[in-house]
Amino acid sequence: MKQVFNFRLIVFLCAALFGIAFSIPSLFQTQGPRISLGLDLQGGLNLLLEVKTEEAIKAKYASLASSIGFEAKQKQVILDRLRAKEDGVVFDIIDSEDAKTIDMVLSKINGIITQKQEDSYNIVFDEKEIGEIEKNAVSQAISTIRNRLDQFGLSEPSVTQQGKSNILVELPGIKTAEEENRARDLIAKSAHLQMMAVDEEHNARVHTMSALEAQKYGDVILPFVGDDGQDFGKILLKAIPILDGDKLTDARVAYDENHQPVVSFSLDSQGAKIFGDFSGANIGKRMAIVLDGKVYSAPVIRQRIGGGSGQISGGFSVEQASDLAITLRSGALPAPLEVIEKRSVGPSLGQDSIRASAIALISGFVLVVGFMIVYYSMAGVIATFALVVNLFLIIAIMSIFGATLTLPGMAGIVLTVGVAVDANIIINERLREALRAGENVMRAIQLGYANASRAIFDSNITSLIASVLLYAYGTGAIKGFAITTGIGIIASIITAIIGTYGFYQAILPKIANTKSLNFWFGIRKD
Amino acid sequence: MEIFKKVKIFDFVAYSKYGLIVSVFLTLGAFALFFFKGFTPGIDFAGGSSAQIRYEETAPIIEIREILDTTEGFKGSQVSEYGAKQEVQIKIPYNNLLSGKNLNVVLGDLLKDTGKFEIRKLDSVGPKVGNELKQKGILSLVLATLAMMLYVSFRYEWRFALASIVALVHDVIITAAFVIIFNIDLNLEVVAALLTLIGYSINDTIIIFDRIREKMLSNKSNDIIEVINEAISHTLSRTLLTSLTVFFVVLTLYLFGGENIIGFSLPMLIGVVFGTYSSMFVAPKLAILFGFNIQEYHEKEMKKAKKREEKKRLREMYENGRV
Numbered sequence: 001m002k003q004v005f006n007f008r009l010i011v012f013l014c015a016a017l018f019g020i021a022f023s024i025p026s027l028f029q030t031q032g033p034r035i036s037l038g039l040d041l042q043g044g045l046n047l048l049l050e051v052k053t054e055e056a057i058k059a060k061y062a063s064l065a066s067s068i069g070f071e072a073k074q075k076q077v078i079l080d081r082l083r084a085k086e087d088g089v090v091f092d093i094i095d096s097e098d099a100k101t102i103d104m105v106l107s108k109i110n111g112i113i114t115q116k117q118e119d120s121y122n123i124v125f126d127e128k129e130i131g132e133i134e135k136n137a138v139s140q141a142i143s144t145i146r147n148r149l150d151q152f153g154l155s156e157p158s159v160t161q162q163g164k165s166n167i168l169v170e171l172p173g174i175k176t177a178e179e180e181n182r183a184r185d186l187i188a189k190s191a192h193l194q195m196m197a198v199d200e201e202h203n204a205r206v207h208t209m210s211a212l213e214a215q216k217y218g219d220v221i222l223p224f225v226g227d228d229g230q231d232f233g234k235i236l237l238k239a240i241p242i243l244d245g246d247k248l249t250d251a252r253v254a255y256d257e258n259h260q261p262v263v264s265f266s267l268d269s270q271g272a273k274i275f276g277d278f279s280g281a282n283i284g285k286r287m288a289i290v291l292d293g294k295v296y297s298a299p300v301i302r303q304r305i306g307g308g309s310g311q312i313s314g315g316f317s318v319e320q321a322s323d324l325a326i327t328l329r330s331g332a333l334p335a336p337l338e339v340i341e342k343r344s345v346g347p348s349l350g351q352d353s354i355r356a357s358a359i360a361l362i363s364g365f366v367l368v369v370g371f372m373i374v375y376y377s378m379a380g381v382i383a384t385f386a387l388v389v390n391l392f393l394i395i396a397i398m399s400i401f402g403a404t405l406t407l408p409g410m411a412g413i414v415l416t417v418g419v420a421v422d423a424n425i426i427i428n429e430r431l432r433e434a435l436r437a438g439e440n441v442m443r444a445i446q447l448g449y450a451n452a453s454r455a456i457f458d459s460n461i462t463s464l465i466a467s468v469l470l471y472a473y474g475t476g477a478i479k480g481f482a483i484t485t486g487i488g489i490i491a492s493i494i495t496a497i498i499g500t501y502g503f504y505q506a507i508l509p510k511i512a513n514t515k516s517l518n519f520w521f522g523i524r525k526d
Numbered sequence: 527m528e529i530f531k532k533v534k535i536f537d538f539v540a541y542s543k544y545g546l547i548v549s550v551f552l553t554l555g556a557f558a559l560f561f562f563k564g565f566t567p568g569i570d571f572a573g574g575s576s577a578q579i580r581y582e583e584t585a586p587i588i589e590i591r592e593i594l595d596t597t598e599g600f601k602g603s604q605v606s607e608y609g610a611k612q613e614v615q616i617k618i619p620y621n622n623l624l625s626g627k628n629l630n631v632v633l634g635d636l637l638k639d640t641g642k643f644e645i646r647k648l649d650s651v652g653p654k655v656g657n658e659l660k661q662k663g664i665l666s667l668v669l670a671t672l673a674m675m676l677y678v679s680f681r682y683e684w685r686f687a688l689a690s691i692v693a694l695v696h697d698v699i700i701t702a703a704f705v706i707i708f709n710i711d712l713n714l715e716v717v718a719a720l721l722t723l724i725g726y727s728i729n730d731t732i733i734i735f736d737r738i739r740e741k742m743l744s745n746k747s748n749d750i751i752e753v754i755n756e757a758i759s760h761t762l763s764r765t766l767l768t769s770l771t772v773f774f775v776v777l778t779l780y781l782f783g784g785e786n787i788i789g790f791s792l793p794m795l796i797g798v799v800f801g802t803y804s805s806m807f808v809a810p811k812l813a814i815l816f817g818f819n820i821q822e823y824h825e826k827e828m829k830k831a832k833k834r835e836e837k838k839r840l841r842e843m844y845e846n847g848r849v
Contacts, residue, residue, distance in 0.1 A: 024691060040786075046653065050654075052737050065665035068575065111672055133735070134629045163658075177628070177630040177631050177634055177645075180628065180630055181628055182630065186630065204827070214632075224539060297644075330848075338651075339652075340651075340652035340654060341649075341650065341652055341655045342629075342648070342649070342650040343648070343649040344630065344644070344645075344648045344649070345647050346644060346645060346646040346647060347784075348580075348644065348646060349578065349647050352784065353784065353786060356782055356783050356784040356786075356787075357787075358781040359778075359782040360778050360781075360783045362775070363778045364775040364779065367771075367774050367775070367778065368771050368774070368775060371771060371774075374527055375767070377527075387705075395679060407786065407787060408714075408718050408790065411718070411779060411783070411787060411790050411791075412722075413770070414775055414776075414778075414779050415722060415726075415776070415794075417774065418771055418772035418776070419726070419729070419769050419772065419773040421768070421772075422729070422764075422768040422771075422772070425764050425768050426764055426770070429761075429763055429764045429767075432528075433533075433760070452738070454736060455733050455737070456730065458736055459728070459729040459730075459732040459733055460729075460733050461677065461723040462677050462678065462728050462729065462732060463728070463729055464673045465670070465673045465674060465677060466670040466673070466725045467675060467725070469666055469669045469673055470666050470721055471668040472672060473665050473666035473669060474662065474663075474666050474721075475658075477660055478663075478666065478714060478718055478721065480712045481718045482722070485725070487724070495549050501661055505833075512703060513663075521527050522528065523528055524645040
């Protein structure tokens with residue numbers, strides 16, 4: 001017994017068992033870790049989004065401006081020309097004696113640098129803060145998108161960061177153009193909700209006003225899409241919003257008195273207080289509900305609005321309203337996203353690809369195996385055995401790591417089949433060489449493996465180095481390819497060098513004195 | 527079954543002279559192609575969009591061309607048959623007018639009168655992504671090559687490392703030239719093929735170098751030419767068998783893998799041939815040309831062996847408690 005089960009054979013059998021056990025879920029679609037098919041194989045939508053981090057910084061300056069304004073008002077300091085620019089917040093103080101108070105307010109805010117010239121202030125974020133904002137913008141965008149997609153009910157969406165400011169979204173199972181459109185809206189809609197005060201003083205002249213003039217008043221001109229989606233022209237609003245969407249706690253679909261779907265939202269306690277204070281102080285004026293830079297409604301405030309809830313109406317369909325509620329609920333995107341790469345594969349093409357690769361894989365495999373057995377006889381059968389286990393191992397390891405099988409990955413497997421055979425060929429050739437030189441079977445096997453292993457190790461390690469680098473620095477297709485070849489190389493070392501050797505050691509007592517070299521190794525000695 | 531029953535020693539080094547001439551000639555030709563014709567960058571690198579559409583009937587290519595030519599944003603699009611009569615590929619160069627739009631819908635609308643069809647694949651790549659890819663592609667290529675060279679230097683000798691890398695670059699350059707000849711767009715699949723070729727080519731070369739090293743250490747022959755000839759001859763059956771199996775595997779991929787993977791399978795098919803050829807006829811000869819000196823090598827190895835011996839002796843002495 002001890003002679004049958006040697007250390008190498010046990011390793012090989014373990015590898016085989018392991019390979020088969022962990023391949024089963026992938027091959028038969030049962031429970032357990034499975035290889036997921038890449039979108040090029042199952043069809044779907046693949047989006048690479050760039051987070052416009054500079055916009056996140058701009059937005060942060062806007063909210064910094066509004067909080068400085070709020071604090072100043074509380075301390076009864078009058079600020080003049082308070083403005084958020086792309087690269088800072090500026091304001092003047094009217095009364096130089098207020099400088100102390102303002103300095104104190106500013107000193108409590110972290111991560112800013114105050115540049116002061118007499119009574120003019122220019123406030124910018126320091127480098128660390130900017131880095132932080134950018135980092136947060138990306139990670140927040142990722143969790144927001146994830147949130148939205150989860151609620152949208154798509155199967156297994158994947159949202160991952162790529163590089164510094166890119167996000168890769170993979171949506172398997174998106175089939176029609178409509179679905180694609182909807183998903184895309186859901187992902188890329190910034191859902192930035194703001195409440196802004198209408199500048200009633202100057203609004204009458206909004207149609208003749210230039211953007212520059214509006215800026216002088218501290219205002220912005222925004223398009224007014226109105227209740228039922230029709231164009232109402234433009235409206236002039238105070239640039240610094242009363243409230244930002246980050247105070248939002250919930251949003252859901254409701255129906256107004258005309259049974260039209262609307263989105264109702266609630267605010268947190270701080271938001272509710274600001275909302276209540278503002279509405280109480282501005283009765284008779286209008287307040288605009290702004291979503292992603294468009295004004296949806298601008299109702300006149302009739303009384304103080306407590307409780308902190310409101311609604312957005314915009315002639316939505318039920319589906320649109322529910323998507324909007326999802327986007328609002330899952331939070332605003334901290335920065336707009338731009339689609340910089342989009343790849344979509346229809347399900348029929350995916351199936352064709354699977355079929356084509358399967359044919360290539362199987363026919364390549366049959367060809368190689370047929371050749372090995374014809375050429376090397378029993379040694380070829382043993383090599384085939386190793387090859388099969390090799391394939392199982394690749395599938396198993398990929399399943400465990402949750403790797404994705406793509407078309408280039410399939411190509412990698414096909415190639416691995418070719419290269420794994422190389423190891424067996426080298427071993428068998430060395431074996432034959434030793435036999436021809438007149439060594440006995442036992443010695444031939446020892447010599448064959450000793451000599452072959454060195455070359456196989458050297459060549460495999462170089463290939464492995466290459467695949468590791470390709471995996472580390474490559475993208476998409478190259479990565480997929482690197483994974484399968486890398487795993488294939490390791491599997492081939494285990495199966496070819498260790499596994500088959502163990503096999504020979506186990507059967508050695510049987511073939512040690514064989515006269516039939518042709519049956520075992522496919523050679524005749526004269 | 528046996529093909530090479532007895533190992534016959536061929537004079538590979540002598541043939542290598544012609545091999546080198548052929549290689550220099552082919553490499554120059556390849557450079558001429560790079561220079562005068564150049565690659566057609568695919569959308570992965572140049573940016574733009576590529577759509578694959580299947581019609582139920584034969585695809586009305588001329589009609590599609592006319593529609594696209596007269597539509598703003600689609601000027602300069604290329605329409606071609608793709609694998610089958612029903613299938614077309616449309617390549618749309620990057621255009622600001624189209625960025626941000628949902629091409630699926632736009633194309634669907636544009637072509638809705640041309641017959642029943644299904645958009646099977648639609649890829650859009652922004653120009654920035656293409657640039658990043660280019661940088662990453664080149665970086666991974668250079669790093670992979672350097673790392674392999676380091677490893678070969680460590681295991682063999684720097685002249686061998688240099689020779690193997692030159693042979694490898696030669697393979698890649700010639701294969702890349704064929705990419706131009708067969709009018710394949712330079713996309714990620716092509717890059718993947720070239721990267722695989724690097725792995726394959728160095729693998730082949732190392733197997734032969736390993737034999738050369740083994741011969742150098744076992745025979746005390748001081749004739750490097752003799753050693754190389756013996757080494758290549760002894761590995762000949764393995765080289766041919768492996769190359770043929772890999773060739774056939776790639777061939778099945780080429781024949782059955784379909785149009786979508788041709789950017790990978792065709793360059794690989796050519797690369798395997800040149801990878802095999804260069805490891806037999808280019809790399810060993812180059813090592814000689816780079817001034818590899820077998821006597822020096824022997825002396826070095828001898829010194830190393832002596833040192834090992836010395837250490838062993840010391841350890842034995844130590845273990846026997848004599849130190």
